[in-house]
Amino acid sequence: MDANLIQEPEQRSFGDMLRFFRGQTINRRKGKPLSQEQLGILLTDQLGLIISRNKVNNWETNKISPHPQRDRELMVAVVEILKKHNGIKSLDDANQLFEAGNYQALTDQEIDQIDPGWKQPVAQQNAVGPASFQQTVTYPYSQASPVDLRRSFSSYIADKLKGFVGREFIFDAISSFIKGKPSGYLIIRGDPGIGKTALLAKLIDDHGYVHHFNIALQNIRSARIFLENVCLQLIARYNLPHSSLPQNATENSSFLSQCLNEAASGRGNHPVVIAIDALDEADHTGLPADVNSLYLPPSLPDGVYIIVTVRRVVDLHLQVSNPQTLDLEADSDGNLRDIKTYIEKYVVRKQMQDRLSAWAVTREQFTDTLVKKSQGNFMYLYYALPAIEGGKFTDGGLDELPEGLLAYYQRHWRQMREGNEREFDKMYEPIDCMLGVAQEPITLEHISNWTKLEKSQVKHAIDKWYEFLLDTRQDEQHLYRIYHASFQDYLKNEVDLTRYHKMIADYYLRLANMK
Ligand SMILES: Nc1ncnc2c1ncn2[C@@H]1O[C@H](COP(=O)(O)OP(=O)(O)OP(=O)(O)O)[C@@H](O)[C@H]1O
Numbered sequence: 154m155d156a157n158l159i160q161e162p163e164q165r166s167f168g169d170m171l172r173f174f175r176g177q178t179i180n181r182r183k184g185k186p187l188s189q190e191q192l193g194i195l196l197t198d199q200l201g202l203i204i205s206r207n208k209v210n211n212w213e214t215n216k217i218s219p220h221p222q223r224d225r226e227l228m229v230a231v232v233e234i235l236k237k238h239n240g241i242k243s244l245d246d247a248n249q250l251f252e253a254g255n256y257q258a259l260t261d262q263e264i265d266q267i268d269p270g271w272k273q274p275v276a277q278q279n280a281v282g283p284a285s286f287q288q289t290v291t292y293p294y295s296q297a298s299p300v301d302l303r304r305s306f307s308s309y310i311a312d313k314l315k316g317f318v319g320r321e322f323i324f325d326a327i328s329s330f331i332k333g334k335p336s337g338y339l340i341i342r343g344d345p346g347i348g349k350t351a352l353l354a355k356l357i358d359d360h361g362y363v364h365h366f367n368i369a370l371q372n373i374r375s376a377r378i379f380l381e382n383v384c385l386q387l388i389a390r391y392n393l394p395h396s397s398l399p400q401n402a403t404e405n406s407s408f409l410s411q412c413l414n415e416a417a418s419g420r421g422n423h424p425v426v427i428a429i430d431a432l433d434e435a436d437h438t439g440l441p442a443d444v445n446s447l448y449l450p451p452s453l454p455d456g457v458y459i460i461v462t463v464r465r466v467v468d469l470h471l472q473v474s475n476p477q478t479l480d481l482e483a484d485s486d487g488n489l490r491d492i493k494t495y496i497e498k499y500v501v502r503k504q505m506q507d508r509l510s511a512w513a514v515t516r517e518q519f520t521d522t523l524v525k526k527s528q529g530n531f532m533y534l535y536y537a538l539p540a541i542e543g544g545k546f547t548d549g550g551l552d553e554l555p556e557g558l559l560a561y562y563q564r565h566w567r568q569m570r571e572g573n574e575r576e577f578d579k580m581y582e583p584i585d586c587m588l589g590v591a592q593e594p595i596t597l598e599h600i601s602n603w604t605k606l607e608k609s610q611v612k613h614a615i616d617k618w619y620e621f622l623l624d625t626r627q628d629e630q631h632l633y634r635i636y637h638a639s640f641q642d643y644l645k646n647e648v649d650l651t652r653y654h655k656m657i658a659d660y661y662l663r664l665a666n667m668k
């Protein structure tokens with residue numbers, strides 16, 4: 154990567170700051186910053202004006218600058234895109250960019266367009282400006298979280314917020330719940346991929362709630378990690394009189410309850426809200442049978458609300474007084490409206506327009522069909538829209554698209570197998586399954602060691618599964634993991650994964666000369 158991209162410039166011209174903030178962005182698929190060309194394409198898509206790589210380069214090298222009045226819309230779009238890709242993280246960052254070019258600060262209306270959450274008190278906004286060069290941290294008190302967790306959550310939240318649309322009907326229900334009850338648990342239930350984590354990320358981003366994500370794919374699922382994280386955030390956020398966690402803080406719920414009581418008594422008129430994602434992914438093993446998952450207290454002090462999201466599972470291990478449940482139904486009007494909005498926003502892209510012309514379908518026909526095919530599932534759209542745009546479904550017409558998320562996975566799996574059965578059995582399946590059983594992001598080398606396949610073969614197979622993977626970088630190395638738990642679930646149903654767990658164990662036993 155160009156080293157200049159990660160240095161905050163001392164002389165803050167508009168071009169320098171733009172280059173700096175672009176350097177802080179994360180391109181979801183590639184795991185690196187947006188290029189000048191990509192920024193130009195995104196602006197072109199958003200504004201319908203052609204913004205070339207050259208133009209972005211000319212801004213960044215201070216050859217030209219956008220016009221203060223005529224290009225106002227363009228400037229707001231730049232901030233929007235940099236924010237969406239996590240380069241600009243706060244109103245303060247945006248203002249720094251504008252100040253560097255002597256542009257008038259963002260108006261209330263423009264802030265609303267970019268992110269209404271930016272109008273909150275400064276204390277709730279991101280305190281980490283560009284000078285810190287840190288990974289994103291959404292709120293000052295989040296810095297109290299253990300550092301690894303903070304990094305994981307920051308990028309997790311940023312990823313889930315990309316292209317976020319709608320959910321007003323759920324946000325309304327949440328605020329009625331908080332206004333209407335003295336305290337309590339709200340359980341938001343929905344199918345895999347319907348958008349529970351994304352909605353929680355948005356809630357946290359808008360309100361700065363204390364939060365925790367259980368992420369089985371990253372082995373973040375223990376009660377210990379949860380208690381440590383949430384207690385530290387509560388202490389920092391509500392200025393509680395504890396300089397460190399007591400030794401037994403993560404062994405039962407008593408310290409958490411104490412923190413909640415203390416936070417509640419010093420909260421003034423504001424509710425204390427904790428947002429917890431994927432309670433169903435939390436690990437209950439080793440906990441006494443009658444204890445709640447994550448040691449969550451059965452009752453809460455007045456003014457304290459806990460919002461949890463869950464899939465529909467048989468036993469949540471959650472016995473609490475008067476919980477309220479909100480079902481996020483795939484075929485509800487609110488959900489289908491949001492799904493439609495998401496498609497409508499995507500379909501205006503230039504390449505999508507070309508695809509639609511080739512299929513001879515109108516935007517409306519395409520949108521209606523995709524709403525049906527997705528069965529109200531956002532994860533489906535996350536895969537299908539870029540795949541359509543990239544030309545994956547060019548053979549048939551719209552009918553070629555599978556019905557629902559499971560069918561989408563099945564189609565890909567079947568096509569891979571039919572394409573070359575020998576290679577599938579030898580490479581594609583084992584490599585995919587290794588990713589399915591790994592508890593954390595892994596390198597090509599890990600997979601090569603575990604499967605005894607060449608690194609080039611591993612890379613080739615990874616390219617075939619790329620659509621379902623998350624590719625990040627650490628110390629110049631690519632790390633891969635399965636993007637979404639629903640694909641891991643699909644694998645579990647398709648293949649007996651114990652064989653792959655055993656292959657990994659065997660490798661380490663051999664290494665330790667124990668076998
Ligand atoms: N409202 C939304 N706007 C835009 N994208 C969304 C929205 N909701 C979800 N998505 C995208 O759809 C994908 C699936 O969403 P998410 O991970 O939140 O599902 P989930 O319900 O948490 O699934 P699981 O039960 O498996 O955890 C994600 O990539 C997410 O970013």
Ligand SMILES: [Mg+2]
Nearest residue numbers: 349350351431
């Ligand atoms: Mg989720």
